[in-house]
C-alpha cells in the first residue's frame with residue numbers, strides 16, 4: 001500500500017509542478033529560448049503528415065512545424081495546455097490539443113506519421129512504458145523525433161547528475177540523469193533504428209527513430 005502511494009506521489013510530482021508553474025514556464029525558459037528554438041526548428045523540419053506532439057507544454061514548438069503537417073498536441077497538465085491553446089490561435093495546422101498522459105495514449109495503433117517530444121522525458125514517470133505507447137501509435141515506417149537532455153556518459157559528470165537528481169526531482173519534478181537511449185532500447189527499438197545527434201556536449205541530444 002505504501003509502495004502504491006509512493007508511486008502515485010512520484011507520478012503526480014511533475015503534473016503538480018507544471019500545473020503550479022505554467023504561468024512562469026515561458027519566463028523561466030527565456031534565457032535559453034533562442035538556443036532551444038534553434039534546436040526545436042532543426043528537429044521539426046523532419047515532421048511530416050499527421051503528427052502527435054507529446055508534452056506540448058505552452059506550445060513553444062508550434063511556430064516551427066513545416067507546411068503540410070497537422071498536429072495533435074497532448075499534455076498531462078491542464079494549465080500548460082491553457083497557454084498552448086492561446087498560442088495555437090491562428091495556427092491552422094493544429095488539429096487538437098488534449099489532456100492526456102503519454103503512458104496511456106488514447107489513440108488506435110498506427111495513427112501518426114510522426115511523433116515529436118521536446119524536453120519531455122525528464123519528467124515522464126515511466127519513460128519505457130511511454131516509449132512503448134509511442135511505438136504503438138506511430139505508423140510503421142513513421143518517425144519519432146526527440147530533443148532531450150540526458151545523463152552524461154562522462155564518468156564524473158554522470159555521477160554528479162546522479163547525486164543532484166533527487167534535488168532536481170524534488171524541486172522541479174525533473175530527472176536530470178535519464179538514459180533515454182537505453183530506455184528506447186528497453187522499449188523495443190533496435191540500435192539500427194535510432195540516430196543520435198549531440199547538440200550540446202553529450203547532455204542535449206536529438207534522437208531520430210524510424211519505427212520499423
Ligand SMILES: C[S@@+](CC[C@H](N)C(=O)[O-])C[C@H]1O[C@@H](n2cnc3c(N)ncnc32)[C@H](O)[C@@H]1O
Nearest residue numbers: 018055056057060075076077080101102118124
Ligand atoms: C519541460 S516541459 C516541455 C514543454 C515543451 N515540449 C517545450 O519544449 O517547451 C515538459 C512538459 O511535459 C509534460 N508532461 C510531463 N509528463 C507527462 C506525461 N506523462 N504525459 C504527457 N505530458 C507530460 C509537462 O506537463 C510539461 O508540459
